[in-house]
Amino acid sequence: MSHKEVLICRCSDVTLEELRALIEEGYHTFEELKRITRIGMGPCQGKTCGHLVLRELSHCTGKSIDELRMQQSRPPGVGVKLSLIAKEAETNGE
Secondary structure, eight states, X not given: OOXXXXXXXXXXXXXXXXXXXXXXXXXXXXXXXXXXXXXXXXXXXXXXXXXXXXXXXXXXXXXXXXXXXXOOOOOOOOOOOHHHHHHHHHHTTO
């Protein structure tokens, strides 16, 4: 199987070849790679690809995996209408 066929991130269809090319271009953190490729932003939130990305970063940069940081997880932001908050407060007697 060639590096073109090896999927690192199934959610965003990022191959090993694409990942290694980006690392060679100078993207050396998970956050940088995430912003360029959307690695770790799919339904699995990096649970499937995160360690694979760190392994490749370690291999290509010579840094130990302990030196590298996993992506920063952020909960999705969802707007809440003030009317719903007011309604909930009325329901709970506050």
